[in-house]
Amino acid sequence: MKTSQRAIMEAYEKLGEACTEAGPLTDRERALVKIGLSVGARLEGGLHSHVRKALEAGLEPVEIRQAVFLALPTLGLPTMMAALTWAEDVLGSRKS
Template identity: 50%
Template sequence: MIKLGIAIGGRLDGAIRAHVRLGLDKGASPVEIRQVALLAITTSGFPTGMAALTAIEDTLKDRRKTRKRS
């Protein structure tokens, strides 16, 4: 989750998506992952936090689609 926060602060879209997947694989809930982006708003700014939330939601949606196919 720390690396996710760093990726959000750096606006590193690929790293955000990778750390969302890793977080889910390690047992983090979608709510916990979203919370990281919400906390980033206070230090990185609203646009950065919202961009991160968009990347997170897209990654969660892709994960759900992949799981349904399996």
């Protein structure tokens, strides 16, 4: 789509940049929000992407796992376990 619909993709990327610049959240805070949104929406690919970005933003695996665990009381065990599995796809055997 990036080549066949260049104008749409450029507009989408600009929207993302505008949302990022619209407030005071740090990269780490935004990464945690995006993880929570991906977990809540059950977006496996999105969670993979946002876990990678969270690591790039300096979050530790233990912080990412806690963000996923916080889904348990609100979204339930099946959703949290699915999300934890998806997060572990990226985190793998990383410590902490």
